[in-house]
Amino acid sequence: MTIELDSTTHAPNRISLAVTGMSCAACANRVERRLNKVDGVIASVNYATGVATIDAADHVTAEDLCAEVDAAGYGASPIIDHTEAISATPEDAEVKDLLRRLVVALMAFFPLADLSVMFATLPSTRIPGWQFILTALALPVVLWSAAPFHRRAFTGAKVGAASMDTLVSVGVVTATLWSLDTMYLHPSRTGTAPDGVWAAIWASDAIYLEVAAGVTAFVLAGRHFEAKAKRSAGSALRALAALGAREVTVLTRDEREMRIPISELVEGQRFVVRPGETIATDGLVVSGESSIDASAMTGESLPVDITPGMAVIGGTTALTGRLIVEAAAVGADTKLSGMIRLVEQAQTGKARMQRVADRVSSVFVPCVFLLAGVTFGVWWMTGSGGERAAAAALAVLVVACPCALGLAIPTALLVASGRGAQLGIFIKGHPALEATRDVDTVVLDKTGTLTHGVMSVVAVTVEGTRTDGEVLRLAGAVESASEHAVAAAITRHARQIHDTLPTIESFEALPGLGARGIVEGAQVHVGRLRLFHQQRIDVPRALLRELRRQERVGRTVVLVGVDRVAVALVAVADTVKDSAAPAVARLHRLGLRVFMFTGDNAYAAQSVADEIGIDEVVAELLPEGKVELIAQMQERGHRVAMIGDGINDGAALATADLGMAIGAGTDVAIAAADVILVREDLAAATDAIELAHATLRTIKGNLVWAFGYNIVAIPVAALGLLNPLIAGAAMAFSSFFVVSNSLRLRRARLGG
Known part of the structure; x- marks a missing residue:
């Protein structure tokens, strides 16, 4: 069959910015909205990589856009060379930092949960200095573990924006200040507690330090899982950037060799490539002969024999012979930089569930604050007193804390990852789950995927x-x-x-x-x-x-x-895998249309396709060709899953609605994909789709519960029917339900 490629045009003024200070997807949304308000600008912000990609009118400069990002409360700087910028990214400490804060919060939460409730409800158990014990346990959590929430809430307040961090910060601070006031300034009772456990709880002093610590611990757990997923998304770009050479041996006018950084290489300059070296940049061979391993860029299984006058691509490897190459493109103009841009642009899209959650949070948080304020005012004006009014308002803040919402997606993904690991499958994020809903077309790479x-x-x-x-x-x-x-x-x-x-x-x-x-x-x-x-x-x-x-x-x-x-x-x-033909037959039985894309020659491609039962084949494709064909399918309304393993598949995996990489493949493919097939059996691909469906159903159930819980609990708290301590327990139960529902995925049964 023949598929024609659409011609593509590129914006005359494309600007890329490195954005700093973003802590969640809502931050990326805020920066994106700010940039898109600029006349003549179309912007997309990639939270995973911290890069904003902008198509701008000629009169808009990078400095203007950086100023807009600064005004939104974040930092930005222009990116000149994507390869250098991404490869220079330092090892991110965010995941480790969140884990340390989570451990401290958990270590304090468990003793606080026992002691706070006991001292609040049973005054007879209070020992000398009990206030100082509780304070010493709580302050490290409130001041250090919850510091990221306080910092982001303050940043948002400076620009008039509220987020879930704002709600968490205010809830933690309010619970802590009210507890300190109760313990040190207004301890209401001494002696014995009222008869009955519930009576003791309802009549207890307003000590909610365990609520502050529990809220911090639960939300930190969700953020820790989110941060791990975010960093893995950006690793595709770092793996691609690692393909590029760091130094190059150039020839001077008197034919002497000189080693220089790749950034100093200029177009038209001659450089030397020895056996085993990576070709520094795209160029034309001046002299010498060699076999080139071009699989990284083209997917062709056999080395390519290169002679004078032929073109070579940066990022490929010389296997034999010494070459002298004239640089034809450098920096951002090389094919490797182009691949990096393709992956980066493909990863900027957001999952539909995440977009809904972002929109809900932007309305939900201000509404909670408004309701808490109204609750306080109504109770105060009805003559119930400041303590009663503050307790009701605090109950609204505590019960509305988005722990269940924060855990709804990460816990389901965590359990699904464990179940998937048993089946040789790894699902990297909720975009993959959503993509499985409507997939009707599967694109298979040949070399390393269908063949060995x-x-x-x-x-x-x-x-x-x-x-x-x-x-x-x-x-x-x-x-x-x-x-x-x-x-x-x-x-x-x-x-x-x-x-x-x-x-x-x-x-x-x-x-x-x-x-x-x-x-x-x-x-x-x-x-x-x-x-x-x-x-x-x-x-x-x-x-x-x-x-x-x-x-x-x-x-x-x-x-x-x-x-x-x-x-x-x-x-x-290159021989076909034993599992290839049965896997293709199973995909056909699921009603999916199956293509094979490859950079290999047409004869080799058709031979493999005939052997395993694929009717639609496109051969001799470069990486950008695969991306364009997948994009064309998507424009025609198809939902496309791509299964591949090579470096050259990275951009296509990221572009597809569902990217599935063979676990034995390259780091680039694994990093760019949504689903990793650890075992060599291609039947894992269909198992992955079934597991993704089950996980998606679980996440939907979690989200329905999390939002439904708030819809019911907040009015109850506002009516004064929830003591803040009970509100904290209700919040914890909501999180427990979400976790329990997610654990059901461990029993998911899959297989053809």
């Missing part, structure tokens, strides 16, 4: 009296001295048959053609048909017919000659 990604000998044809084993023994001895992927396959196969291979003498590599040498006194040639023509070695017609047949099904064929007589051919190919 390693060349293997699939056929040996001998002409004459020699046996297969004898031919492979001689060919393996020659190829053992070569670094080429085909040579490695032949050597590996020969060693499976023979424990040891004979020693080779007078070995000579013939770039682009093959190799030759002396083995046990015989001259042995191993290489392409062109080598045999060049060396005037006759090839029997039977071998020529077999060679053409093998090439028609996409296999790579080398001839073996002994003493200037062609005696055999060896066909090499």
Whole structure:
């Protein structure tokens, strides 16, 4: 089949900013809204990477946009080179910092939960200095563990914005101040408690330090899980940036070599690439020959033979031979930088559930404060006294604390991750869960996904009296001295048959053609048909017919000659995984349309597709081609899942509605995908979709409970029917329900 690529245009003034100070998705929304208010600006802010991507009119400068971000209460600076900016990102300490604060909060919460309730409800148990014990336990939590909430609440207040952090901060501070006032200035009773537990609770002193510590601990737990997910999302870009060279050897005018940082390389400058080195940037080969491993950028399974006049791509690796290359593009203009931008742009989208939660929180928090204020005023004006009014208002703040809302998604993901791990599946975030709802098209990469990604000998044809084993023994001895992927396959196969291979003498590599040498006194040639023509070695017609047949099904064929007589051919190919055909059949049974995209040649692609039952194939695609085709499918209304494993699949995985990476694949693919298939069995892909559906149902149930709980509990608290202590217990029960509901995923049954 043929699919035409749409032509694309790029904004004449695209600006990227590194945004600092964002602590949650709501912060990214705030920055994005502020930027989009600027005339002539279309902005998208990626919370995971801290990057704002802006298409701006010509009159808008980066300095203008940075000023807007500063005015919103955050910091920003222009990004000139995405590769350098991302690769220079320091190791983020946010996850570790949240974990330390969470541990301190939990260590204080458990004794506070016992002592606060006991001292509040049973005055007879109060020992000398009891106030100081509770204060010493609570202040580290309130002042240090909850400090991020206080800081973000203050930042939001400066620009007139309220968030969940504002609600948490005010609730914690209010509960603490009211408790301190009760303990030190207005202890109401001494002696024994009223009869009955409930009577004691209703008549208890207003000591809510355990509520302050519990709120802090619950919300920190949710933020810790969120921070881990956020950092893993940004790792795709860092993994891509790691592909680039840091230094390059350039040639001076007098042909001397000089090592310089890659940032100093300029267009038109010549540089040297030695075997094993990463090609520094896109360029044109001036001299030298080499085999290039281009799988990182094109997905082609075989190395590409490069000769003078051919183009090379930065981020690929030279396997053999020394090259002199003239730089054709540097910095942000290289294909590697383009891939980074593709992944970055694809990751800026937000999940629908998260967008709903963001909108609800922007209205919910001000409403809670308004209701708390109205509650206090009404109770005060009815003559109930300041203590009664403050208790009712505090109950509203405490019972509305969004612990359940904060835990609804992270806990379900945590349990699903554990269940998925048992099945060889890892789901990275709720966007993946939502994407499974409407997926109708699956795109499969070939190399490393449907195939093993390693060349293997699939056929040996001998002409004459020699046996297969004898031919492979001689060919393996020659190829053992070569670094080429085909040579490695032949050597590996020969060693499976023979424990040891004979020693080779007078070995000579013939770039682009093959190799030759002396083995046990015989001259042995191993290489392409062109080598045999060049060396005037006759090839029997039977071998020529077999060679053409093998090439028609996409296999790579080398001839073996002994003493200037062609005696055999060896066909090499990337073999299909045993699980590929059953997995494709199962996807078809689920009613999904299945495509295969690959950077490999059309013959090899069609051969694999025919073997596993895929009818729709697009071959010889570069990474941007895969992205464009997936985008076109999405524009036509399709929901696309992409399954891949290579570096070149990173942008496509991020662009697809659901990205699924083979766990044995590259770091880039794993980081860019939404779902990781740890086990090699491709049936894990369908298991992942089923698990995602179950997790999505659980998250929806959690969110319904979290919002429903607040809808019911807040009016009850406002009517004065909830003591703040009971309100804290209700808040804890809400969180307990969410966690319990999520734990049901451990029993989810999957499988085809």
